[in-house]
Amino acid sequence: MKKRLEVLLLPLLVVFLFVSVWHIAVKVSGSEIFPTPVEAIAGIAELFRYGVLFKYIVASLFRVSIGFLLALIIGIPAGLLIGWFSRAFYAFNPIIQVLRPISPIAWIPVAILWFGLSDLAPIFLIFLSSLFPILTATMAAVQNIQLVYLRAASNFGVRGLALFKKIILPATMPQIITGVRLALGVAWLVVVAAEMIAVNSGLGYLIIDARNAGKRYDLVVAGMILIGAIGLCLDLLIRRLQRLDEVRWGFQSMMQ
Amino acid sequence: MTTASIKIHLRDLGMTFDGKGNGTSIRVFERITLEAREGEFVCIVGPSGCGKTTLLNIIAGFVKATEGDVLIDGSPVHGPDRRRVFIFQECGIFPWLTVEQNIGFGIMDRSRREQKEHIDHYITMVGLTGFGNAYPSELSGGMRQRVEIARALVSNPDVLYMDEPFGALDYFTRLRMRAELISIWEREKKTILFVTHDVEEAVQLADRVVVMSRRPATIRTVIDVRLPRPRDLDSLHYIEVRNKIFEAMGLDHSGLGVHEKSPAPL
Secondary structure (H helix, E strand, O other): OHHHHHHHHHHHHHHHHHHHHHHHHHHHHOOOOOOOHHHHHHHHHHHHHHOOHHHHHHHHHHHHHHHHHHHHHHHHHHHHHHHHOHHHHHHHHHHHHHHOOOOHHHHHHHHHHHHOOOOHHHHHHHHHHHHHHHHHHHHHHHHOOOHHHHHHHHHOOOOOHHHHHHHHHHHHHHHHHHHHHHHHHHHHHHHHHHHHHOOOOOHHHHHHHHHHOOOOHHHHHHHHHHHHHHHHHHHHHHHHHOOOOOOHHHHHHHHO | OOOOOEEEEEEEEEEEEOOOOOOOOEEEEEEEEEEEEOOOEEEEEOOOOOOHHHHHHHHHOOOOOOEEEEEEOOEEOOOOEOOEEEEOOOOOOOOOOOHHHHHHHHHOOOOHHHHHHHHHHHHHHOOOOOOOOOOHHHOOHHHHHHHHHHHHHHOOOOEEEEEOOOOOOOHHHHHHHHHHHHHHHHHHOOEEEEEOOOHHHHHHHOOEEEEEOOOOEOEEEEEEOOOOOOOOOOOHHHHHHHHHHHHHHHOOOOOOOOOOOOOOOO
16 A cells, blocks of 8 residues: 555656756746746647647657558568568568668658658658567567477477467567567657658647747647657557467566 | 387487587487387486487477487377377466467367367366466466376377476475376376486386486486386385486496495395
8 A cells, every 4th residue: 555655656756846847947047938837738728729739649640550550560470471481581681680770760851752741751751660670579579489389389280370370479479569569669759750841740740830930839848748648658558468368478577 | 017019119219419510519319229118108217418308309209310210100200290299398388378278279170069078178187177267377387287288188199298397396296296197197098208307206107217328328227117006105116116216327427326335234
């Protein structure tokens, strides 16, 4: 009981301190431009009144969903195949390892060149940025499958497509979910950056537009708070996957 | 003993592991020739690193021997087969499936009703009634090992290969599992090859105990355990057999065999 109270109160205390320091710092510095916490919250309310709040959130979430979904559809099967067949691994791993460390931000000019100033550019960037974490996590997961599971499966005559369905996919699912969680985090980072440049809607656009059109830093910070809150919600959503019965075994040591 | 036919025949098996690029190779064992009769319970004991597990993996068809062959019912083994099920030291049940799904894994091709009957039967046999919907992570080590035994038995194999299946269990669970295994074996009459480093375990379980030497291992001796079951661990004959195995293994310990110079009885 005491522990639960601590778990609840300690973070609240830290948030309160953070907000207080922020408020005092703005007041002491006498900044005309940087908002106090209250002004930032008022900024969110203002966005709501203008009717752009939900429009921008939906625009950003839409781009992330499409790009991320494409990365899932391609990344997981490709990762399973490349991880399983050593020839595929020899063939594709080097190029994956070269492309992987290129920041998605570096792809922005390329994306604009290919897709213009449309939704396709940020979707492409999100696809790229979430593909590599999913792909590499899936590949590594397949290569780390415990030999006993494969032997037990072959002992019972399971092979081919059934082996993928009944053994390889479920055995790798916990590690894949970890990769997916990482990928979604990156995707959410990237959508904001992409929207600052390639489109004229979404939370990233909101931030850069608020700054350019009159130094409305209260709206900039309001946008940042929204990005943080939505990012947290997305992560909490994905974390629920880890509690499914079929994958819980893979997270046991982490939860203890 | 009985005149049962030969089930498993190892013919001059030898195994060398290639060194990883540095040219050194490891000679694991050589000249392993052994026969196991149908329904026989054979234990293989030996010092750690003598290749007992490798030998069992070869017999099961997971690994290829560098020399010799394994004949089962007279025909050579080319790979694993569902008529002969392996029970793993590290516990090979699938953590993403429930107890019931694990036990039914080997009979998924049968009708739903038949599956359910078999699963229920073996869940009861291994004493896991009420745990059908539990996941392996919710079970104790002993219970998990029972799930694996049930999964092996449900597809009605002729042979069980067991690789130190009780090694990770605590002392009392281990004793109980041995007793349960014997009662299952007496009912189902499988041929069992059982690898262990525990001499006591071997004497408690086996019809015959195969003693292997150190690497490169050979079969040092094969000892018949002609003791009625359930075995009285305090009987003179039991201790005699056990000491014979210790002696056979003791020769490996640079002549320091503990039982070599035991004092003469008064």
